Amino acid sequence: MTDLQKEFNSYSKDITMASKDENIEKAISRAVKSYRQTTAESLERFPHTPELAAEVREIKKTSIANQQALLKQAMESVERNKGKAFYAKDKQEALILAAKIIGTGKTIVKGKSMLGEELSLREYLQEQGNDVWETDLGEFILQLNKERPMHILSPSIHVPRERVAEIFTKFFAKEVPPDIAQEVAAVRDFMREKYFNADVGISGANVVAADTGAMVIIENEGNVRLATGAPPVHIVMVGIEKIVPTFQEAMKVTEVTWRYAQYGVPGYVNIISGPSKTGDIEKVTTYGAHGPKEFYVIFVDNGRSTMAKQDDYKAALHCLRCGGCMYECPVFQITAGHFGHIYMSGIGAVWTAFVAGGMEKAAPLVFTCLRCGRCVERCPMQINVPSMVQKLREKIVNG
């Protein structure tokens, strides 16, 4: 018998403590304000966005309905581009596939990825005897501080600059003042050397185009550009729900994602379809010119295809991970990622149930949701989280 009361009790203590944490309060209020302002501004500047979002909703709907066919097509496209495509049924398979490609004793630079969190990828690769570095600044801070992300896009949203300075001073063994520019510079210096000495770069992907096998990765820091470009091997680990039929459609999904993710216009949009190559000498195609010689894509299922078959929940797979809903969630606003288990807030509760943790971990989250529905107002995919939460409650209550 699963005694949910125990799960509820420890979670309840954690979330209540978080709701009294001044750092979280300060950081999130600031973040919410800036999110709403930037998003409003960029929606005004690009007024076609809501219409485009409606189009993307349809794209995602058909993509999820044809998931298996698209997966097959995407894998073939990757292979045709001289990459290697794999399908991992679950977490275990995904990790073993990655470990087989990487081996042991390697240096790995990694871009931020929620799938990576779902798989505990960094921890696993470290256990396998590798040196793994998170290149996203927020993730890097958390890696040093041994914490889990508190937001899917701004993982260290709750850590103020003073605390960052403390962490960096200790790690770099030199004085880093609580000045954001200097903190950023310190990481830049440290990371630069890692990129060029790394054996493997790992990234996720925001969207995958099945027809061309293109991986689209949105970013601002430029870390993904370096981590996927400099090392001789690039591994993409991506959830199968990210695949859409065509390149053109992928671009639409990409634009909607960044617009609602408060990027305005993102610094970089990377499109990677295969290993680096050149035909400049005698028109002989040779791989590994300046970029990686080897390109691997691991498509991870881990419960997603089960979810796609359930009418009540399949729309949760439309999630673009823009994180907009979290800023609107009254619970998230006072507790940050404590309202979550890997995936956060209401939509996170649904993902937890199917993909990351199961019902036991999802139950306390499912009952935390206020079902107030403001996330639906924000969501470009209009995912009806309150109704899914209610269905999950029925599932929990009826055993």
Add this chain to the structure above:
Amino acid sequence: MHLKKIKCYFKFCNYYLLYWYFFFVFANNIFIILMIGVVRLKNQYGTTPYFIEYIIHRLKLFTFGQFFNLIIIIRLILLKIGWDNMAVEIKLPPVLEIIRGNIVKNGNPLALKGSEVAAWAKDLKLSSQGDLLFYTGGEYQLLPYIDSLVSTMTVMDQGSKVFSFMMGARNLINKTGINAEKIYASVLAKDRERFNSISYKAAVILQKLGYDLCYSGDKELYSGALLTELGFNIDMQTYAHKVSKVFRESKAKTIVCLSPHAAEVLKFVYPKLVQDFNYTIKTFVELIWEKRSNLPQISLNKTVVIHDSCRLAREMEITEELRDILNSMGVSFQEASSNRQWTTCCGGPNKLLYPELSHTIAARRINELKETDADIILTSCPYCLAALLGGQTKDDNTIIEDLIEYLYRGFEA
């Protein structure tokens, strides 16, 4: 919970049958061996057709038996490797079970008596039948009790047995001998009076605007919104029939709900559960809005800010109506930065499981509303009212009121 008991019984049966079955297969085998022995003995003296037929018959049974045997073994293996994990029984936090039990057994989440819930209507002498049913669902009347129980909860460990007894109060009164009246007596008389009077005021306002109301009195039952909300859909299926029986007795065509939660569940859930549930469901706000030209002017010299309730604003899409009503009464009001369909939740919905969290959310919402420098926060939902009042700090003298209370000022004289 009855469902779980059934499940448990099946599980028990599985194992129980299994032992019997092994015994049966075993006995069967022995019997057949014996029989073959007998046949052999008989053979020495000449075979009879009867015995051959009998053996074939036993052998058929035997193979049949082995087939089931195999199924049971496969099932056991599957159980062992965790295939059946989803069917594992889950023990819920007691507070959920108590709320469920109270609604199902007593017709409201806190097991108040029908006469207590209907006490406000004594002087109004409302008829029990008519076209327009005035439906309180007991929700405003219950508010002070919810708060008293939540405060009990906050100081007690939710997992403890004592806690379940306390929450069960009247539900468990026969088993434990704890006096529910004593717990409920801790509710302040002035609170009880205030929340009871809201239903009274609402009825008076509607009557003065020319609506002819009927009321089910002590027969009135809670809408069951919490059953749906918390996932007790199976209980809701039977409960909805109980409630709609009371509606049928009123012979009403239209039901006016004071609580948006009740309106939501009557409008969207009941038609799926109850056949021929053809009532027009209206909220108090809508009825007032329809007669807004008859509203009196209110000049209080106090600025007002509207707290849109989530259900009203997002599910029922009632936002402009509230503003129209205030405009018709000549009331100047402010808009909060998060309003209309972007309104912030009061934190009420998770009060039962996470009271402290709920409290913080309410306090944050009050701060948002106070950024407008308004003197009065107006809401139109019992849970918003209770949650916001609960989240207010002691030194804060902003008035938090229900729209009903505010309107009543114009009808008092």
